[in-house]
Amino acid sequence: MIEAIHLKKSYGNARGIRDITFSIARGEVVGLLGPNGAGKSTTIRILTGYMPADSGTAKIAGFDTLTHSIQARRHVGYLPESVPLYPELRVEEYLRYRADLKDVPRRERSSRVDQAIERCQLTPVRKRLAGHLSKGYRQRLGLAGALVANPPVLILDEPTVGLDPTQVFEMRSLVRELSVDRTILVSSHILPEIEAVCSRVLVVNDGRLVADDSIHRLLSGFGDRSRVRIAVRRADAELEPRLRGIDGVEEVVQEAGAEGGDRRWRVEVRAGVDAREAIHAAILTGGGVPVEIVSVRASLEEVFGSLVRHEAVSSASGAGAA
Amino acid sequence: MKVWVVLRRELIGHFLSPIAWVVAVMFAIASAFFFEIHTLGRTVASLGSVYESTWWVFIVAFPALTMGTLAAEFRNGTIETLATDPVRDGDIVLGKFFGVMAFFVVSLLPLLFFWGLLRWAGGNPDPGPLLSGLFGMLLAGGLCAAIGIFSSSITSNQTIAFGVAFLMLLVLRLSDIPQPIELPTWLRVTLDYIDLPAHLRGFYRGRIALDDLIYFLSSTALFLFLSTRFLESRRWA
Incomplete structure (x- = not known):
């Protein structure tokens, strides 16, 4: 459902991604893990069609995000890290707006909006202005916006950043609930996050994919x-x-x-x-x-630390050899 | 139609924004003021001078109305959801444009009231110039809106967007100001051609000329096209 083939993107300075290839099958819940600045958001922005890669191909549900951008976007619900909302719109209005943008047919619109509100437990605030919501509700409204057209693929960029422990727990169980009939890519720099919801982890560091394995194998074979x-x-x-x-x-x-x-x-x-x-x-x-x-067993933190160190050592020795 | 979806949200934004209402009130007060001194003062039953003077209101009003259209989407990050929903960049720009135009049309309504007043007071304004003048105002408004949206597409700072639009609109008026310095001919000719009020004069007199139409429509289209390209390329950076 999600394919990244030799994605490259540079921003002039060192940041960006150098060569990322992976493929996520229907129904998988995959974590995209890496320190801040490793290239998680860049990868996600390419997959969602927000920006094109310098080279390489990204596909959603078989549609190239560059050449068949609109079709690809129809299959994705995306929650950006910053959870952008329009402060002047009410919760319902915002979801109706997103539903319209996402081609939800007119006659299904109110039922889809109701479903998203119910699923993300927004009922108590449905008439409230987005600008007046608490951080937890904002996050849920962002997720509801990504969900409202019932897309087969969900891409969530750091969905629990800034939430308190109870809200983190709620967000995780919501993601787990959603994973039943969806393909989900969740990025995070917090390891337990990934461990709690994902069956497979992609580890990126410094713009490269340094591991792609099931959590179980990553931990036991570490x-x-x-x-x-x-x-x-x-x-x-x-x-x-x-x-x-x-x-x-x-x-x-x-x-x-x-x-x-x-x-x-x-x-x-x-x-x-x-x-x-x-x-x-x-x-x-x-x-x-x-x-x-x-x-x-090794914690994911240790695995991660070791992968990142290993990467640093091998690239340093590579540079030394050259 | 996605343009309509974007337009609707844009209108909600305008009608809830204090700046937009200040602009609408500016339009009304300016129209009323000029109506009084030019029309009643001279007892000439023509709204031409009202149109001409309203132009000066445009230079402030349109940058204020449009500065947030794209800049705020970039600033708030909402561009990231908008541009990853299945909407074309062109539809986004057109939705913003028609949103501004719809609000503009509403703020023009007081002019109809003045016209009624003129009729009631016994004046008999010629409906030809009135309608073509209104049409010209719409075209001029469209160009100003397109320039404003363009300025808003190049920055995420609304103040900068306002300043750039204001300066660009000012340039469109430069040749009407008496020049103390001798300008090279090519510059003089260029300034004369891009002079926006000059292209409006025909409309005020009831004459719709093809070159004026082309001037307004092509430059509006150009700036909307440039906005679309900037919207696209700024995401790519």
């Missing part, structure tokens, strides 16, 4: 390492070297947060190795008591 956290009561001085000696253990790092007589370590283990039993034995050998042995 860095060829798994990780075990341990807390030991009455640990002996030789514990750390013993842990290092275990087959498959690559790194042992003492962590802060010791309470009472307990000390904590993070043990990095080669992927595919379950070292928990050996760790347990190593602790007992020195007379310590293992109060915690927890296998932890």
Whole structure:
């Protein structure tokens, strides 16, 4: 439903996107993740037909966003990051206006507007001026505007920025609800955001796609390492070297947060190795008591940090080689 | 028709905007004032001088009416939803243009009242020049609106949009001002040709000339076309 093929866009300075290719199938909910300025909004603006790419092709529902712009736009509901609204229009008026712009047939218009109002829980404010809405309601009105023509594709740029935790939760469940019969691309620089609603993540950094995988695979396959956290009561001085000696253990790092007589370590283990039993034995050998042995998966933050660092290192070494 | 959709929202904006009402009142007061001193004062039953003087109101009024048309969409970011909905850039510009024109027509209504007053007081204005004069005002208004929308398309700052439109409209009036300096012939000829009030005079006298029509319609179309191109290219940057 959404296709980006070798998209490039430069703004004169370094910002922009360098080469982005991905494809999103019908019904997928995909997160577009990256630090601020990585090229998320640029990618989205090209996909929505707001601006053309310098080179490459973007397609929505099979329509090229440049050569068949109007048809492509008919299939997308877009919520820009800034959630632009007309302060002088009432909620209903705004949605009717958007419905008209989006070719909703006259006789379906009021039912579509009602549906969007209901879905985004705007009923209490439907007669209110957009300029007088709270941030949470503004965000929902923006989403309702994107939804009003019931498009098969939704593109949401940072939909929870500036919302309080309750509103963030509501926005997420709304997106999840909408994902049932739609293809959705959500951008964010906040990882839990993506983790909460998306099945697949595209990671962009510095104008390039650095990862494209399911969240599950991204987390489990990350860095060829798994990780075990341990807390030991009455640990002996030789514990750390013993842990290092275990087959498959690559790194042992003492962590802060010791309470009472307990000390904590993070043990990095080669992927595919379950070292928990050996760790347990190593602790007992020195007379310590293992109060915690927890296998932890990497958080998306760590994955992301590592991807971005990796990217920086490889481009630096590439520059050095050249 | 998308032009109509954009036009309707534009009209809501105008009728809710204090600036637009100030402009409408300016039109009314200026018309009334000039009507009094020119028409009643001289007891000549012609509205020609009213039209001519109203031109000076145009120079301020149209930049004020149009400065927000596109600049505000850029400033508020609403251009991003408008331009990604299935609407052509040309339809957006035309919708804005007809929105301004619709408001302009409403602000011209007091002139009809003055005409009625003139009839009631026993004057007998010739309906020919009156109608062709009104038609000329509409054409001139259209050109001013197109220039204003063009100025609004090149910036997201409404004050700058106002200033640019004001200066451009002032240039259209330069050749009517007595020149203390000798100008090169080509400049003089150009200024004479682009002089907007000069092209209006025929309409006031009841004469609709083809070259005047071409002057107004082609330049209006040109500025609307340029606005569309600027709207397009500013998104691309």
